[in-house]
Amino acid sequence: MVEEPDFAENPEWDESNSRAPDAAAKLKAARAALLMSQSDFAKLLGIPLATLQNWEQRRTQxxxxxxxxxxxxxxxxxxxxxxxxxxxxx
Structure with a gap:
């Protein structure tokens, strides 16, 4: 029999225990909302594909x-x- 998880042991997410999304998360979310590939999104932004990839992989900011x-x-x-x-x- 599988026991139900104890949700009382897990705090609710709020501003005190979570952080705002960083640039990488925002870029991925925007690109997903637009249903665009990295290549197409980089062209739209007017930046090299490698720059977008570095931002999304958090290699550069x-x-x-x-x-x-x-x-x-x-x-x-x-x-x-x-x-x-x-x-x-x-």
């Missing part, structure tokens, strides 16, 4: 400007995609 862009993308991935595609087409 985006600079402040890139972090701001990542935050804007994660707030509304579809709208930012439309804006960036218009920018690329111009």
């Amino acid at each position: 985006p600079d402040a400007v890139a972090n701001t862009l990542i935050d804007l993308i994660i707030d509304d991935p579809q709208e930012m995609r439309r804006r960036m595609e218009r920018r690329s087409a111009a």
Whole structure:
């Protein structure tokens, strides 16, 4: 017979015991929401594929400007995609 887990021993997740997602997590979430490959997402961002891969694997960190862009993308991935595609087409 399998025993039920004791949820009383596990604290609830809140701001005191969890941390905000980092750039890698945000990038992966945004890319997943847009159903884009790393290659296509890197092209949309206007960065080398290797840069995106390094950020997603936490080998390097985006600079402040890139972090701001990542935050804007994660707030509304579809709208930012439309804006960036218009920018690329111009």
